[in-house]
Amino acid sequence: MTRPTSDPAPDRLPSGSAYVLTLDCPERPGLVHAVTGFLLERHADILELKQFDDFRAGRFFLRVHFVLDAAHGDPGAAGLSEEFASVAGDFGGTFEIRDADDRRRVLIMVSKFGHALNDLLFRARTGELAVDVVAVVSNHPDHQGLVEWHGIPFFHVPVTRETKPQAEERLLELVGQYDVELVVLARYMQILSDGLARELTGRAINIHHSFLPSFKGAKPYHQAYERGVKTVGATAHYVSSDLDEGPIISQQVQEVDHAYGPEELVAAGRDTECKALSNAVRWHCEGRVFLHGNRTVILR
Numbered sequence: 001m002t003r004p005t006s007d008p009a010p011d012r013l014p015s016g017s018a019y020v021l022t023l024d025c026p027e028r029p030g031l032v033h034a035v036t037g038f039l040l041e042r043h044a045d046i047l048e049l050k051q052f053d054d055f056r057a058g059r060f061f062l063r064v065h066f067v068l069d070a071a072h073g074d075p076g077a078a079g080l081s082e083e084f085a086s087v088a089g090d091f092g093g094t095f096e097i098r099d100a101d102d103r104r105r106v107l108i109m110v111s112k113f114g115h116a117l118n119d120l121l122f123r124a125r126t127g128e129l130a131v132d133v134v135a136v137v138s139n140h141p142d143h144q145g146l147v148e149w150h151g152i153p154f155f156h157v158p159v160t161r162e163t164k165p166q167a168e169e170r171l172l173e174l175v176g177q178y179d180v181e182l183v184v185l186a187r188y189m190q191i192l193s194d195g196l197a198r199e200l201t202g203r204a205i206n207i208h209h210s211f212l213p214s215f216k217g218a219k220p221y222h223q224a225y226e227r228g229v230k231t232v233g234a235t236a237h238y239v240s241s242d243l244d245e246g247p248i249i250s251q252q253v254q255e256v257d258h259a260y261g262p263e264e265l266v267a268a269g270r271d272t273e274c275k276a277l278s279n280a281v282r283w284h285c286e287g288r289v290f291l292h293g294n295r296t297v298i299l300r
């Protein structure tokens with residue numbers, strides 16, 4: 001049984017405001033000391049600290065979840081960021097300090113296959129995914145009823161080769177209007193233009209229904225059937241302009257055998273798609289995923 005990777009439940013946290021500090025910078029001695037010293041000076045209670053030193057690439061990644069006791073002063077995330085900037089000034093990387101209870105605003109995109117959408121909506125509704133699904137966009141009307149049952153705005157934005165630019169413009173309008181922090185392609189079966197993929201770099205996650213890099217592109221389960229695979233899988237990855245080549249975040253697999261036809265492979269793969277995608281969304285929204293070239297570092 002693996003330990004749950006989510007942050008401690010709020011009812012078990014020490015009193016005070018909780019924050020998450022993430023740091024991504026060139027590797028060198030003393031970084032952990034500098035960060036924990038900064039926190040100790042502020043009487044912070046560290047709940048979880050994860051780090052990865054990529055000595056091959058000379059890169060360092062850190063995520064620390066901590067609580068501040070108001071009795072010792074609590075400048076808030078903005079104040080802490082201002083104060084930490086003087087510490088991180090010579091690290092040469094990037095950092096972020098967020099309120100740990102901050103819920104990321106998520107827009108989900110879907111086409112006809114609704115299992116991943118349904119799974120995300122259920123996990124968000126039950127609180128397992130601490131996110132706010134603020135809108136759903138689809139090039140088909142099939143899932144409007146489900147989405148509106150959840151009380152979430154549904155936007156039918158049809159796409160043809162000729163109307164794709166206007167459709168993508170509408171998507172970006174909605175991203176701005178709803179202050180979206182993460183776009184999730186939950187089996188959205190349209191290829192985003194290079195421009196849109198670039199615009200959404202690091203803030204759009206796709207679920208591809210194969211264990212990449214095998215079977216990229218359309219109909220991966222049919223490709224897998226023709227290849228006679230004994231395992232199917234799913235890959236959640238950041239969207240890039242190179243189809244299904246974006247940095248991988250989470251993968252899941254499921255054993256199959258010779259008796260599975262294409263439709264049985266499709267059915268066997270659904271749960272792997274849902275698990276891989278919900279893991280990726282959770283880890284991204286908890287600030288656990290760091291882009292590292294065309295790979296990711298996941299501190300979980």
Ligand SMILES: Nc1nc2c(c(=O)[nH]1)N[C@@H](CN(C=O)c1ccc(C(=O)N[C@@H](CCC(=O)O)C(=O)O)cc1)CN2
Pocket residue numbers: 185188189190191192193194197206207208209217218238239240241242243244245246
């Ligand atoms: N720029 C990107 N766009 C998308 C990516 C990506 O990685 N980069 N992932 C895909 C999802 N996908 C597989 O996971 C996928 C979706 C669609 C197609 C495809 O050939 N679509 C056709 C139209 C199909 C249809 O109308 O039913 C097309 O767009 O011409 C391949 C793979 C999401 N987008």
